[in-house]
Amino acid sequence: MPACAADLLQGTLDMLVMRAVADEPLHGYALVQRLKLTSGGRLTVPHGSLYPALHRLENRGMLKAEWRSTATGREAKFYWLTAKGRRHLEREVVAWHELSVAVALVLGTFAPPETR
């Protein structure tokens, strides 16, 4: 069952958004598509949650934004990661990995029947 990204904690969403724009600048719509693509279709971020997250990150200085032309010629607001944001992302990723190791250890060999 694909994870509904509404279950994502705000911090986790922020981390995913930052990762998505770490390689190249993206606008909001492209971000949604990128997240869906790279998660293999499992992650569909409700479009509405995205923009508050983007603006929040921008206010905190993690992202920087600029209006640019897209391939189709329209103007869109592109976001990319700042140096501060990159450092924050690295810290968050390390913390996330540690958390997932801990959670896996606790869950142990417990295997729900639907899992393959």
Add this chain to the structure above:
Amino acid sequence: MSWLARLLNRRALELDLDRELRFHVDAATDDYVRAGLSRDEARRRALIDLGGYERVKEDARDARGTRWVEDWWADTRYALRAMARSPGFSAAAALTLALGLGANTALWSISDALMRRALPIDRPDELHAIRMVGIESEDDESYRTSHPFMQRLQAAVGDSVRIAATSGFSRLYATIGDRPEAVIAQLVSGSFFPLLGVRAQRGRLIGPDDDRTLGGGPVAVITDAFWERQFGRDPSVVGRTFRVNGVPLTVVGVAEPEFTSITVGQQVDLYAPLVMQHELRYMANASSTGADMKKPWVPQNGIAWLTLVTRVAPAAVPQLAARLDGVFRAELAERLADADPAVRARGLRAHLALEPMPRGFSPLRAAFADPLRALTAGVALVLLVACANLAGLLLARSEARAHEIALRASLGARPGRLVRQVVTESLTLAMVGGALGLVLAQWAIRALLKLASSGPRAIPLDAALDGRTLLFAVGVTLAAGLLFGLAPAARVARADLYASFKAGGRVASGAGSHRVPLGRALVASQIALSLTLVAAAGVFVRTFRNLLAVDAGYARETVVAARLDIRAAGYTYEQLPALYARLLDAARAIPGVQSASLSLHGLAAGGRRTSGFVVPARTDSPGERPAQENFVTPDYFRTVGMTLVSGRAFTERDTKDAPKVAVITQAAARRLFGTDSAVGGRFGYDTPADVEVVGVLRDVRPNSLREPPPPMVLRPLAQAPQEYVTSVEVRAAGSPEPVIKALSNALASTAREIPVRDVTTLEDLLQRGLSRERLVARLAGGFGALALLLAAIGLYGVISYSVTRRRREMGVRLALGASPGQVVRLVLRESLATIAAGLALGIALWFPLLGLARRLLYGVSPHDPGTLAGGAAALLAAGVLAALLPALRAARVDPIEAIRAE
């Protein structure tokens, strides 16, 4: 973008957001179109995916972090618009608040300036006064000492500690223009200004070089206020010379504007060096023991006229005090070595102490401490009443807005948001009232300082609005706003949506009767507070009237007196008898004058002389007996209307060469001789008891109506020909007004060069002495009236609203056969219950507080039942009247219309 930038660029950010979201929807739409959907269907799907356009915008706005400021700003603008929609109510509310807040701010500012503010000098906590403690004496006397003693103290402590001296205040006459102007002057030692650290804003201040040789320092320093008043801040004043009491003084500088005097609330115009005392003929505020006051005072040991101050860190005080006291006690022991053992034992109890005075001296402070506290409590109560009033009125209005609130809630506003909006409305109203209050406070401060003064000019207290006062004003305003905003906010928090909608947008009917008690509770508490204020008004007004009615022992309304400063005009002792004769002739010649007299100190004029008398016949308790002393012409008793109870008054035969005589009051008879029948008794200023008592007077109050009659000894002026009288009295046969003017003219034409002031009736002078009590009575009366009015308005508002809500119920009653009178009685009965509850609450809770004001009262108890009953009756009457109007309105309801309007 920084937070502040985001706040200020809201519009740009909103456009930006809109653009961004539109792009998103367009991009999504294009993708769906490419997938095969129709344009419209694609757009619909894109919008659904987004999840609610406006919702996303709201969330994005929240992410901006500036939300609460924007909301607050929006609420404030809404509140102002709402206030503009009901201008009558808003104006009344703002005015009520302005009165309450302004009065509180004004009183706080005055209290701060008088009671709390430190002197505007360097390190005020180091300033100490040198004072004699341990034996009873008049307040002023315990500070006063002689110049040689100061020098001995200074020698004992060396150069590390400086001691400075000041004289008391006295009126001197300066010839600046063509006429002599009265100036209040103080003489100071050369170390005074350097010790305090006061700076000159122009020129220089008096220094040690000006105070070295007798008569050798003809300089003066003027204060900023005097510079402005007299010279209009003319910079050329420095270096100008003018005559003061006939002596040419050169102005060497102007003191900095913040500094007036080390006595708070005392007007000072001019400072001069101590060594100029004799030349300036400064002869006031001194006590003399075996010294010649007609010779220069500075070198004399026996004249105590200087107050000493010094600067010492608080930690070093005990050490310095011990050293100073050592010098004092050594001299004291030597002086008392030959004295009577009882006197010696009593005298040796005295010692010197250092009294910290960071806030300076202030007789004003002592006199007004209690009244200020009472008045502060009074205005605080008035503000509480006003807040209760507003809370009730706002509560009634919030009921009417229940529909609007319900609508907002249903559109998604959270209760917290709604409460915030209501509170903002209350705070906005409070702020408007507070701003108005600040304007009122300025005016109120000036008015209060004028009312409280016993002279023609306002008390010179720097009570202008400064940072601390503004802080207080803002704090009180916010507190008031929150206080009266609580009630409607509480209502909104409990908003019952369904019931409000069911009522169809009109005022909810009937079922909400449980809500009324909050409004009635507010009115009851208002009435409780108002009762205290009205009762307080009653006792303070009665105090003032009681004081006015006190028997002074002499005629008040028909006696006109004038104060003279003959010494300042330069008359010598030899010229006095002829002058006195001329003055008396001129006074007697005035049409309408029955008799005239002269006296050393006028009645209720503020000056007095106390002397010690020795009664050899009293061997039971030897020693000096102090009594107030006055020198008068023979017609004095007839002129002022003092009554003899035994013996005779003075006659022309009591001359300089005749045996010395005196007329004493009953109190003096008791003090000197232990009995009222003292005619024939003998006493003296020293061991030869050469004065015989020829008459005993009924007790008089020569100083003020509040003081009990002091022992008084009167002697014939002829037997002390070197005394400079300061008062002339005339008895008017009819109305005193024409006599006042005639007396002024007569004095001016007879002796133009003598400064004359305060030409008025004795009644007027006595009333000026009661300015403090009159101020309190007037203000308390004002508060009481205001409280009564507010309580009535509050009651009217609540009852009126209740009647409006219960229109249908009234209509039903009338339709079922009730008479209009019964409806009126119903409403009145309910109102009476509220009033009665309020009165009971007031008597139980607030009324006992009046006991705190006991010290301010005279002739009436703070819990006087008559005043309480009167206050309660007044409130009852006002309340019934206030409830009557809505009650009559209820009776006139048209039953059919009321029932039909659904």
